[in-house]
Amino acid sequence: MSERALNSASLVTRADGNKRFGEADFDAWVQAILNELSFARALDICCGTGNQLVLYAARPGVTHLVGIDLSADSLARARARLEALGAACALVEVAMEEAFAEPAVAGRRFDLVSCCYGLYYARDPGQTLGHMIARLTDGGAALVVGPYGDNNAALFTLLQRHFPLPPLVLSSATTFMEEAVLPIMRQRLGLEVRTFVNRVRYPSAAALLDYWRASTFFSAPHEGAVARDIAAHFERHEAFVVEKHVMAAIGRKLGSKVGS
Numbered sequence: 001m002s003e004r005a006l007n008s009a010s011l012v013t014r015a016d017g018n019k020r021f022g023e024a025d026f027d028a029w030v031q032a033i034l035n036e037l038s039f040a041r042a043l044d045i046c047c048g049t050g051n052q053l054v055l056y057a058a059r060p061g062v063t064h065l066v067g068i069d070l071s072a073d074s075l076a077r078a079r080a081r082l083e084a085l086g087a088a089c090a091l092v093e094v095a096m097e098e099a100f101a102e103p104a105v106a107g108r109r110f111d112l113v114s115c116c117y118g119l120y121y122a123r124d125p126g127q128t129l130g131h132m133i134a135r136l137t138d139g140g141a142a143l144v145v146g147p148y149g150d151n152n153a154a155l156f157t158l159l160q161r162h163f164p165l166p167p168l169v170l171s172s173a174t175t176f177m178e179e180a181v182l183p184i185m186r187q188r189l190g191l192e193v194r195t196f197v198n199r200v201r202y203p204s205a206a207a208l209l210d211y212w213r214a215s216t217f218f219s220a221p222h223e224g225a226v227a228r229d230i231a232a233h234f235e236r237h238e239a240f241v242v243e244k245h246v247m248a249a250i251g252r253k254l255g256s257k258v259g260s
């Protein structure tokens with residue numbers, strides 16, 4: 001796995017770029033999904049710097065929050081954000097492969113078990129998803145969010161003029177949700193799918209290069225050639241638009257659907 005998948009600063013750079021240059025509001029989209037779920041106890045797998053946990057903590061009636069992640073740096077950022085909100089949350093530094101044996105998780109039930117932009121890092125995503133589902137209360141919901149379809153297509157096309165992207169990068173960014181997540185959730189839960197497109201307009205070569213350097217598909221040996229290609233683009237255009245295509249798979253135990 002790329003070091004950048006775990007690196008907290010890289011994660012913040014990518015998220016900041018999406019927020020600063022994106023035309024749509026990802027947090028508002030997640031918030032709208034949360035508004036249709038009722039939960040007091042939530043477990044967030046691959047919680048990173050706490051982007052989802054801070055939304056959960058702000059919900060009325062939430063009594064118990066657990067976040068797990070492999071990155072101590074990201075967990076420190078999450079802890080600071082949650083403390084600033086006065087929210088109690090157990091944050092556990094552990095791989096998701098081991099997390100379900102942890103005292104904060106094992107034998108406990110949660111009304112919401114989520115994993116946003118993380119399940120494709122699992123050694124065995126199907127097994128981790130099975131563990132997530134097993135921890136749901138009756139009526140509880142599993143929420144898995146990740147990219148799909150034409151996600152990042154313009155940037156991937158540019159990069160692939162210079163080097164082949166690793167197959168795992170391509171599949172996690174495009175087909176993972178449909179191939180590895182939806183079939184399991186459809187089989188075991190009442191499934192609802194929501195999609196979201198955020199057009200991210202990078203206003204300069206520097207901004208786009210910053211995003212690429214922080215991504216899991218950065219390739220140092222190809223930096224010069226890619227930088228020249230990006231510079232050529234900006235000689236003709238004022239922005240480089242990368243569409244983020246995001247899917248939320250919401251699975252309800254007992255088959256009731258979101259909003260019903």
Ligand SMILES: C[S@@+](CC[C@H](N)C(=O)[O-])C[C@H]1O[C@@H](n2cnc3c(N)ncnc32)[C@H](O)[C@@H]1O
Nearest residue numbers: 006046047048051069070071095096116117121
């Ligand atoms: C792209 S970030 C997403 C973080 C957060 N959910 C968000 O949407 O902002 C992916 C996170 O997965 C974590 N991660 C990667 N592999 C992991 C593993 N095997 N077990 C636990 N966490 C992992 C990384 O440390 C990182 O914080």
